[in-house]
Amino acid sequence: MNELVQYLSYPFVRYALAAGVLTALCSSLLGVTLVLKRYSFIGDGLSHVAFGAMAIAAVLSISEEMIVVLPLTMICAVLMLKKGRNAGVKGDAALAMLSVGAMAIGYLLLNIFPTSANISGDVCSTLFGSTSILTLSSADVVTCVIMSVLVTGIFIIMYNRIFAVTFDEDFAKASGVNTEFYNLLIAVITAVVIVLAMNLVGALLTSALIVFPALSSMRLFDSFRKVIISSAVIAMTAAFVGISMSIVISTPVGATVVVVNIFIFAACSAIRSVKK
Amino acid sequence: MQIQCKNLTVGYEDGPVAEKINFEIEEGDYVYVVGDNGSGKTTLLKTLAGLIKPLDGLLTYENTTKEAGVGYLPQHTQIQKDFPASVAEIVLSGRVRKTGGGPFYNAEDKKTAQEKMKKLGIENLASKAYRNLSGGQQQRVLLARALCAAESILLLDEPVSGLDPAAASEMYDCIRQLNDDGMTVIMISHDVDSALEYADKILEFRGNRTRFVSKELYRSARGNMK
Ligand SMILES: Nc1ncnc2c1ncn2[C@@H]1O[C@H](COP(=O)(O)OP(=O)(O)O)[C@@H](O)[C@H]1O
Ligand SMILES: [Mg+2]
Numbered sequence: 001m002n003e004l005v006q007y008l009s010y011p012f013v014r015y016a017l018a019a020g021v022l023t024a025l026c027s028s029l030l031g032v033t034l035v036l037k038r039y040s041f042i043g044d045g046l047s048h049v050a051f052g053a054m055a056i057a058a059v060l061s062i063s064e065e066m067i068v069v070l071p072l073t074m075i076c077a078v079l080m081l082k083k084g085r086n087a088g089v090k091g092d093a094a095l096a097m098l099s100v101g102a103m104a105i106g107y108l109l110l111n112i113f114p115t116s117a118n119i120s121g122d123v124c125s126t127l128f129g130s131t132s133i134l135t136l137s138s139a140d141v142v143t144c145v146i147m148s149v150l151v152t153g154i155f156i157i158m159y160n161r162i163f164a165v166t167f168d169e170d171f172a173k174a175s176g177v178n179t180e181f182y183n184l185l186i187a188v189i190t191a192v193v194i195v196l197a198m199n200l201v202g203a204l205l206t207s208a209l210i211v212f213p214a215l216s217s218m219r220l221f222d223s224f225r226k227v228i229i230s231s232a233v234i235a236m237t238a239a240f241v242g243i244s245m246s247i248v249i250s251t252p253v254g255a256t257v258v259v260v261n262i263f264i265f266a267a268c269s270a271i272r273s274v275k276k
Numbered sequence: 277m278q279i280q281c282k283n284l285t286v287g288y289e290d291g292p293v294a295e296k297i298n299f300e301i302e303e304g305d306y307v308y309v310v311g312d313n314g315s316g317k318t319t320l321l322k323t324l325a326g327l328i329k330p331l332d333g334l335l336t337y338e339n340t341t342k343e344a345g346v347g348y349l350p351q352h353t354q355i356q357k358d359f360p361a362s363v364a365e366i367v368l369s370g371r372v373r374k375t376g377g378g379p380f381y382n383a384e385d386k387k388t389a390q391e392k393m394k395k396l397g398i399e400n401l402a403s404k405a406y407r408n409l410s411g412g413q414q415q416r417v418l419l420a421r422a423l424c425a426a427e428s429i430l431l432l433d434e435p436v437s438g439l440d441p442a443a444a445s446e447m448y449d450c451i452r453q454l455n456d457d458g459m460t461v462i463m464i465s466h467d468v469d470s471a472l473e474y475a476d477k478i479l480e481f482r483g484n485r486t487r488f489v490s491k492e493l494y495r496s497a498r499g500n501m502k
Contacts, residue, residue, distance in 0.1 A: 036356070036359060036360075157379045158379065159379070159380075160369070160372055160379065160380065160381060161372060161379075163361075163365065163369055164369045164372040167359060167361060167366065167369060168350065168369075170322070170325075170327055170348070170350045171348055171349075171350060171369075171370075171421070171422075171425075172369075172372060173325075173326070173327050174325035174326060174327055174346060174348035174425075174431075175345060175348070175370070175372055175373045175425045176326075176345065176373040177372055177373055218360050221360060222360050222361075222362065222404075222405030222406075222407065222408070223360065223361060223362035223365060223403075223405070224360060224361040224362070224365050225362075225365065226360075227360045
């Protein structure tokens, strides 16, 4: 504990914690909707796409990689949502193709046009997150803060409509809600959050940030509002604890955060089975 | 005349499901929609609710009826059984477009939701979890939500399917009560006996044809068939 307090005097530690906790907040808010709409596969697929986009940006040596990664991920998010709704085996397979394809192309690009001497190190850090969260600049943190405020703000303002569309899209549409718009909005926000989260835990573990807090909360609470709030609290706690632990005992950041989430999920499941 | 269909064709992108549907519905009518599985009843209701566009023909709502809102109760299978939401949250979501453009529900919305729950005898369930309710209670919650959205028309897709006979009969009583209060009800049902008891008019799907008759005509036609 003392050690942690000591670490907190370093700006990079404070930056990492701030960015991590905020990212976790955004992913958890969205996660509840995605899980309940049975769209959590999009999180997984998009993180692979974001990896591919990251590779393209690296190969083109674009310094502001967001310019490439964000729009590409957004476009795929919209495509996936459209495909996912027309469900069926073909839709499913198309999604798998897109996400695995993006991954493979990304890896291939990084190998053919190496941008640094240590390719496997680069790939590994893009996939599993790296120490990059410990090297954030204050500008990175500001970007992260702005994105989180936007995502959280939109979520709060749209909360009632998001609930209606999540619970029963047909009813919402029959009542005159523009459900297409809200689905699009959800897709776009998902893309933003995934790109944000990728810097924290890496591409592969990003969907864990989206899925775990939502599933944990749904084990504990029966009202949508409580599930949302608890999901946010759980996600932020897990991010704080995970990042602190990884710094103190020098473990990989992303994997540690996910493991903390797994423990919380197990605890919530246990509590639920005791209550029943 | 509140709703009029003339030579209406309903269906999806891949083609029509039912054609040449003709009917006129007056305010306060209680209309049963009956017919075989897959004959297009749900498709018609979705068209009336504005979820899908008519493929052909005419569907007109009287003046402002459509804007005032139809209350739609979807076929039960569409809603997830394990969705974490309280009864109050769900009923209130019927007001989602009535908040006067603001993002949050106001006192009037909450009052309306309260009234509708009271009307259906579920006000004591308000804080309960939807996923822990019985099938009959769940349907009442969805009906209360539809009432929050509806000024004058209810579109109900098999509201009693999957309910035990007692719960089904309570549900029928609720719906008839609403109809007595002046609500136009268009309801899909497999229960021909209850159609003969409660309905004013019956829309029957058979093959890809439909006919729209009064209860009396329907009864005598059935008598002839036997
Ligand atoms: N989303 C859809 N897209 C294409 N066809 C559909 C869709 N939903 C239902 N259908 C088809 O439309 C027909 C009528 O279905 P439906 O209206 O649900 O029948 P009913 O409610 O009378 O049992 C069925 O053959 C069904 O396969
Ligand atoms: Mg049906």
